[in-house]
Structures are given as C-alpha cells and as structure tokens.
Amino acid sequence: MRADRLVSLVLLLRQQGRLSAAALARELEVSTRTVLRDIEALSAAGVPVYAERGRNGGFALLPGFRTELTGLSHDEALALLIAGSRRGAQTFGLGSALASAMLKVVDALPESYRVTAAGAAQRLLIDPPADLLSRPSAGEEVPDAIVAAIREAVFAGRKLRIRYAPDGQAPAWRTVDPIGLVTVRDQGYLLATRSGQDRTYRLSRVLAAEALDEPADRPERVDLGRAWQDRGSRFRAGDNQITVRVRLDPARREELLRTALAVLSEQESTLEVTFQDGRHAEWALWQLSTGAEVLEPAWLRTALRDRARQVAGLYAERS
Structure with missing residues (x-):
C-alpha cells in the first residue's frame, strides 16, 4: 500500500509541479503528517524532492527527473477496464485505484500527448457530485472493506458469507455462491445463488462480508448481461405487481x-x-x-x- 502511494506521490509532483502538503494529502486521501513522512522516505531513497518555503511554497521534483514507471496493480488494471464510468469504479470500491492508475497512464504518455491530454481534461467534467440545482447524486456509499471482500469472493470463485438487511426485515447472515457484480444508476448489486436458487443482493444493504475458503458452486463462464436481464424479467413478473x-x-x-x-x-x-x-x-x-x-x-x-x-x-x- 505504501509503495503504491509513494509512486502516486512522485507522479503527482511530475505532472502538476509544486504542490503543498495539504494538496498532496487530499489527492492521496491521507493525513498531512503521512505526506511529510513519505517525502522523507523519498528523499532517503534518492528521489530529488525538495521543499520551497513561503505562502506559495510546497514540494517539487528537480527539473528533468524521471523514474521508471511501475506496473499497474490488479485493482488499478481492473479500475481502468471500468473507467468508462467513474461512478462504477466508486460503486465497486475502486475509486482510489482508478485515480492511481490514471496517474500512471498519464505519466507513460509521450510529453506532447501528456500536455494535450492535460489540457483536454480541463475541458471535461464527468459525473459531478451534484446537478445544477445542487441536488447530490444518488450514489450509494458502501464501505471499502465490504466491497473488497465481495470482490475477492467473486474473482477467486469462493463462497461468500454476508450479513444482509432486506428492506423492512431484520439483518441475517447467509452464505452464497457469488456470480458477478452489476452497477445500475450508481447502485451496486451482487448476483449470486443460494442453495441453487438465483439471488440478487443490493450492496448498500450488505452490513458485513467475508470471503470463505470453500470454492463457490457456480458455472465457469457466465453472461452477466443475460443473467441480469433474466432476473429483471422475473422481478417484473412478481406476484405483488x-x-x-x-x-x-x-x-x-x-x-x-x-x-x-x-x-x-x-x-x-x-x-x-x-x-x-x-x-x-x-x-x-x-x-x-x-x-x-x-x-x-x-x-x-x-x-x-x-x-x-x-x-x-x-x-x-x-x-
């Protein structure tokens, strides 16, 4: 985790120039004290980062400094695959991974492309947190630890134990076989089976999650689009309609x-x-x-x- 953060810190300084400790802390989602410790670690490792004092001061790299780009982590690569919807990355707990991955991608661009891309990015705003009437987006907040456990079970093909709170009912533990994850209009869903029966769970109603060691009972390949369509059809044909x-x-x-x-x-x-x-x-x-x-x-x-x-x-x- 710290190694990835140090790389992100260097890339931020390379791409944005001088930044204050407070600005770095906001970008990296850590405390100012953590940023200062990371700066000391980079200096000790030979990275030419220096401080400028004064009201407009901050930290910067010596001109011309370049370091080898580290490879993308698993979560960063996954975040890029769903980068067509930044909200999708947030729903599945990959928002910070997406930000880190995009830093690495931008840094890997040729200098001329990097300047052009940075200028174009300033002209685009995608999915702001509120509309023109200051109404916040309807995205759901799901703790990262819960989403991470669910992702682990989905990708590793292992059974998942969740504490789930259905609408109007008391929370209860249940063990499911995860099939896949779906996001619709900023709401995340887990598609799974339980005792052989199809089940759909809303991520915001999962209060706790634990990936188990036992392999999941599920097909090796799945068409999530078709599975979601089938479940939607059954939902619309419910008895209470x-x-x-x-x-x-x-x-x-x-x-x-x-x-x-x-x-x-x-x-x-x-x-x-x-x-x-x-x-x-x-x-x-x-x-x-x-x-x-x-x-x-x-x-x-x-x-x-x-x-x-x-x-x-x-x-x-x-x-």
Missing part, C-alpha cells in the same frame, strides 16, 4: 417511465403501466403531482386524494 391506468401530462412521460416497471398500453395521453406493488405505485405517482391523474384502480385514486387532503390541511390558513 399492480396495473394502473393513468392520464398523463406528456411533459412528464419520461419521468413516469423511469419509475414504472413496464408500459402495457398507451393511447394518446392515457397509459396503462405496472408497478412493483401498491406502495411503489402510490409513491411514484405522488411524485408527478398534478402531472398525472390515476383513473384506475379506485383504491389508489382514493389513497392519493386522501394524501393530498392531508397536505392541504397541513398548509391551511390558521386563524
């Missing part, structure tokens, strides 16, 4: 489609859609406010009317 007929403002159509499971029919502004269950339907249609009117079933129409009355009563004028 309900069908809703709704009159919709066309401007809100895409918003409805992002929450409904499927569209069964559509005639002008009237749609027949399915939801996972009654609670899902009520929540989704409430978000559309006056942009949607439930026509059927009657009980859902009544539930939304009662909720609106409660809200209206809350904001009624007080004497």
